Amino acid sequence: MARIAFVLDGDYEDSEFRQPYDALREDGHECVVVGTEAGKHLQGKRGRSTATVDRAVDAVDVDDFDALVIPGGYSPDKLRLHAEAVDFTRRFVSSGKPVAAICHAGQLLSEARVVEGRKMTSWPSVRRELELASADWVDEEVVVDGNLITSRGPDDLPAFIGALKEQL
Numbered sequence: 574m575a576r577i578a579f580v581l582d583g584d585y586e587d588s589e590f591r592q593p594y595d596a597l598r599e600d601g602h603e604c605v606v607v608g609t610e611a612g613k614h615l616q617g618k619r620g621r622s623t624a625t626v627d628r629a630v631d632a633v634d635v636d637d638f639d640a641l642v643i644p645g646g647y648s649p650d651k652l653r654l655h656a657e658a659v660d661f662t663r664r665f666v667s668s669g670k671p672v673a674a675i676c677h678a679g680q681l682l683s684e685a686r687v688v689e690g691r692k693m694t695s696w697p698s699v700r701r702e703l704e705l706a707s708a709d710w711v712d713e714e715v716v717v718d719g720n721l722i723t724s725r726g727p728d729d730l731p732a733f734i735g736a737l738k739e740q741l
Contacts, residue, residue: 574601575639575741578665580658580681581608581624586646587617588727589675590624593642596734602741607633609655618646631657640741641665645676645696645726653684663687666721671740673722675733679703682721692716693723 577597581590594604608615608626615624643649643662652658663685666672674682679695680702682688688708694716695703703710715724715732722740724733 574603576603576605576637577640577642577741578605578607578633578638579624579642579644580630580652580662581606581615581626581644582648582651583615584618584647584651585615585622585624585644586648586676586727587619587622588730589644589646590617591622592730593644593673593734593737594624597737597741600738605633605638607661609652609658630655630661633661635661635664635668635670638665638670640671640673640737642737643672643674643678643681645674645678647677649674649678649681653681659685669720671720671722671737673733673737673740675724675729676726679708679723683708687721691721692718693721694725695723696726 606627611629613626666687676696679699683706692709714729722736
């Protein structure tokens, strides 16, 4: 079974963390919450979900994991202010391993400078940022471009989770 990193900070979109996390665990995969500080307690922006950071991003390596999931909400905007989270994301995309990013997660991918020439989608308000970073943005429920899986938001979670499971 795969070991999957969920890079996360506070005010994440509850369903975009919880649904993939639970679905992957139910399939027997190991899910590890990676954040800025091990032991930090995080709450979703809607108050429906909580998580605790298992490992600090500066204490993990891409080789420790088989896939990366980046939930949306305000979490990606917070994470892109942390050089270690940006570097981890950049190295993960470059590794060729699956990277699944939903909603506002494109902000972290943009900051990591890994979207140029990639076909992808996101929450509509992130579209312009991705296009300015030279991504080929499309309005589809799920887009798979090589190892990069992207979706627009919570309504797309079934397709997003399905595409990630296929790549695993």
